Amino acid sequence: MLRIECPHCGARDEAEFSCGGEAHIARPKEPDKLSDAEWADYLYMRTNPKGILAERWCHTFGCRRWFNIERDTVSHEILRVYAMGEPRRESGT
Ligand SMILES: [Zn+2]
Numbered sequence: 001m002l003r004i005e006c007p008h009c010g011a012r013d014e015a016e017f018s019c020g021g022e023a024h025i026a027r028p029k030e031p032d033k034l035s036d037a038e039w040a041d042y043l044y045m046r047t048n049p050k051g052i053l054a055e056r057w058c059h060t061f062g063c064r065r066w067f068n069i070e071r072d073t074v075s076h077e078i079l080r081v082y083a084m085g086e087p088r089r090e091s092g093t
Contacts, residue, residue: 020056023068
């Protein structure tokens with residue numbers, strides 16, 4: 001089980017949180033102009049790296065706030081916890 005550092009409540013067990021999937025997925029500015037394949041790509045296709053992944057998490061059974069984390073998908077180590085509006089780090093760092 002992961003131990004996640006909520007930026008508002010402190011460290012809690014993973015069971016208190018819900019994962020919202022990959023972070024930084026931008027909604028298309030003009031979705032009406034997308035083909036079905038492009039729309040499906042936006043809705044369903046996500047990266048699946050062996051390494052660092054930015055994810056959205058919600059402290060569902062705590063403060064109910066959303067935040068982002070960077071997690072190593074191999075070791076599950078959480079490398080960074082940051083606010084929803086903050087940018088991801090440059091890849092490869
Ligand atoms: Zn919290």
